[in-house]
Amino acid sequence: xxxxxxxxxxxxxxxxxxxxxxxxxxRIREENPHVKTFFFKHxxxxxxxxxxxxxxxxxxxxxxxxxxSDSKTKEFGLAVxxxxxxxxxxxGLKKGDRxxxxxxxxxxxxxxxKAKHKRIIMVGGGFGSAPLRFLTEQAVSLGFHxxxxxxxxxxxxxxxxxxxxxxxxxxxxxxxxxxxxxKGLVTDVLETLLSSNKGRYDAVYTCGPELMMQAVGRLxxxxxxxxxxxxxxxxxxxxGVCGQCDCGGILTCVEGPVMWYADIKKNPEFGSFHRDGSxxxxxxx
Amino acid sequence: xxxLSNNFLGKTAPNPTVLASGFMGVTGLSMASAAKHGAGxxxxxxxxxxxxxxxxxxxxxxxxMGMLNAVGLSNPxxxxxxxxxxxxxxxxxxxxxxxxxxxxxENFAKAAAAxxxxxPDFLEIDISCPNVDSEFGIPFAADPKSAxxxxxxxxxxxxxxxxxxxxxxxxxxxxxxxxxxxxxGADALNCINTxxxxxxxxxxxxxxxxNKFGGIxxxxxxxxxxxxxxxxxxxxxxxxxxxxxxxxxxDAVEMMMAGASAVGVGSALYYRGLDAFNLIATEMKDWMxxxxxxxxxxxxxxxxxx
Numbered sequence: 001x002x003x004x005x006x007x008x009x010x011x012x013x014x015x016x017x018x019x020x021x022x023x024x025x026x027r028i029r030e031e032n033p034h035v036k037t038f039f040f041k042h043x044x045x046x047x048x049x050x051x052x053x054x055x056x057x058x059x060x061x062x063x064x065x066x067x068x069s070d071s072k073t074k075e076f077g078l079a080v081x082x083x084x085x086x087x088x089x090x091x092g093l094k095k096g097d098r099x100x101x102x103x104x105x106x107x108x109x110x111x112x113x114k115a116k117h118k119r120i121i122m123v124g125g126g127f128g129s130a131p132l133r134f135l136t137e138q139a140v141s142l143g144f145h146x147x148x149x150x151x152x153x154x155x156x157x158x159x160x161x162x163x164x165x166x167x168x169x170x171x172x173x174x175x176x177x178x179x180x181x182x183k184g185l186v187t188d189v190l191e192t193l194l195s196s197n198k199g200r201y202d203a204v205y206t207c208g209p210e211l212m213m214q215a216v217g218r219l220x221x222x223x224x225x226x227x228x229x230x231x232x233x234x235x236x237x238x239x240g241v242c243g244q245c246d247c248g249g250i251l252t253c254v255e256g257p258v259m260w261y262a263d264i265k266k267n268p269e270f271g272s273f274h275r276d277g278s279x280x281x282x283x284x285x
Numbered sequence: 286x287x288x289l290s291n292n293f294l295g296k297t298a299p300n301p302t303v304l305a306s307g308f309m310g311v312t313g314l315s316m317a318s319a320a321k322h323g324a325g326x327x328x329x330x331x332x333x334x335x336x337x338x339x340x341x342x343x344x345x346x347x348x349x350m351g352m353l354n355a356v357g358l359s360n361p362x363x364x365x366x367x368x369x370x371x372x373x374x375x376x377x378x379x380x381x382x383x384x385x386x387x388x389x390x391e392n393f394a395k396a397a398a399a400x401x402x403x404x405p406d407f408l409e410i411d412i413s414c415p416n417v418d419s420e421f422g423i424p425f426a427a428d429p430k431s432a433x434x435x436x437x438x439x440x441x442x443x444x445x446x447x448x449x450x451x452x453x454x455x456x457x458x459x460x461x462x463x464x465x466x467x468x469x470g471a472d473a474l475n476c477i478n479t480x481x482x483x484x485x486x487x488x489x490x491x492x493x494x495x496n497k498f499g500g501i502x503x504x505x506x507x508x509x510x511x512x513x514x515x516x517x518x519x520x521x522x523x524x525x526x527x528x529x530x531x532x533x534x535x536d537a538v539e540m541m542m543a544g545a546s547a548v549g550v551g552s553a554l555y556y557r558g559l560d561a562f563n564l565i566a567t568e569m570k571d572w573m574x575x576x577x578x579x580x581x582x583x584x585x586x587x588x589x590x591x
Contacts, residue, residue, distance in 0.1 A: 017347065018345075018346065018347020018352055018555060019346060019347045019348060019349075020343075020346065020486060020489075020493060022486065022488035022489060053343070055342075055343055055489075055493075057486070057489035057490075057491055058489075058491065060341050060342045060343075060495065061342035061343040062342070098488055098489070100343075100486065100489060100493070102346075102347075236339075236342065236344050236345060236356060237344075237345045237354075237555075239555050240554050240555060240558065240559065241308050241309070241345070241352075241551065241552060241554045241555050242307070242308070242309075242311075242344075242345065242354075242356060243308060243309035243310055243311040243312070243315045243330065244311055244359070246309070246311055246312045246314065246315040246318075248314050249312075249314035249315060249317055249318040249376075250318070251309070251315070251318070251559070254558070254559065255559075268314075275311070275312070275361075276338075277338045277339060277359055278336045278337055278338050278339070278359050278360060278361050278362075279311045279312070279330075279336075279359065279360055279361035279365070279366075279369075280336055280361045280362075280365060281361075281365075
């Protein structure tokens, strides 16, 4: 199955895509003790599922998936979890600080063109809900009924709940410790939805830990519903030259991150291992 | 009839394009993907004895006429890399070029010996990376004596596997280096590695790459590469892989007319996507048909003596 990706760059002059644009932070919103959404003034023209490379001058550069991209306000937003030195540095920045952005890169989630039921499911694990919020916005505007399953370790790890609900999606929460919603896994909720509404969903979209996405893909497939996943690999260039993000012969940055589960399930590395910045393998546990 | 198949030191490739080292070649399956998309030969990202993380990001950035990178020779080390080479040998179905680098002559020979079990079709030595000076000092490719020492030491351990030496444009004269490595036993040259450069972001008020300096590739590098290939072709008898800024079929023709027997492709992956190899090969074929050439070998060195 073919995914819609960015149009091919014209040969020359190529403008901007591999170069940084310096963009100011216009707003910072605290989502929970671990996550902040940073809004930047820049018409990014991103599609749901795509990512950018964000450069903190003097520090480092990291790939980030896009949670908001609005051409009307000419703003985009990244929901960022504090997980290491780079994001810790970012959390210390304030409104007006300028950062470098390049992109958007990668494939996007594609909504069913000829939807029979106009009903879809999002399954976000942890911070994976961020790009799915963006997809929900697009889906709702096209008249889709969206069931949004969000899973997290505990209540204080949930993100963007208000945004998702304000869009009109039906939010289902699962937490490992039961501090909010169903105590259990996102797949428990997914199983309930798929079996109680048999044959009434057009597609499932998921983003989160790889083993969770694999389980979501399997479950969707068992119910005859196509599923798209968002594969994460170590990235350096973001535009298909360095090869660092290879996943079993697929360049995740240009042939992904969004892929059909039906395609990626055959990949020998999906759900098995990923590589670090040197290229050494690390197995998923 | 145009037949693009290309003989390089006794190995037959479906066309003259070569996946240049440092592009896509982190894994064996990625190299196979490049071959599937039309690469005539594929090169692994250079391996060292020990694993390396490379430089801190940003390690690559575009500018209006090319790109600048200082990845910093990240690689999983020969022990793991040799397994990727084996995968490539099995899956790529085109000639596979191993590539190694090291900090000393002795370690170059050790790294070269370590990749031999994968039975690569060629071994390339990267003596010319411009982005690791602070760690390794001046590249071996900057001095005929150092280049000779490395080529000679590696030649001793590669047996019948042909040795390709990758030269640097960051020298006042490339010809003495080319002649020196030929005399030391190199079977082929790869001209050229990237050209050292810098990109500064005015708003950030600093060089964009964390390494500050990087290697220029892409269209901006092409005239430099054409010149280097032209100069070396006139000075040595061994074949040359011409690498630097080739993005179209016509660029490849130009490179071969300068004296290249095969053509490295890298940054074109950005400009034209994964299909860069197929596109370049098809455009070469169309051009050759229009101009009445039947084999790429008829193009080699054609611009000389005109």
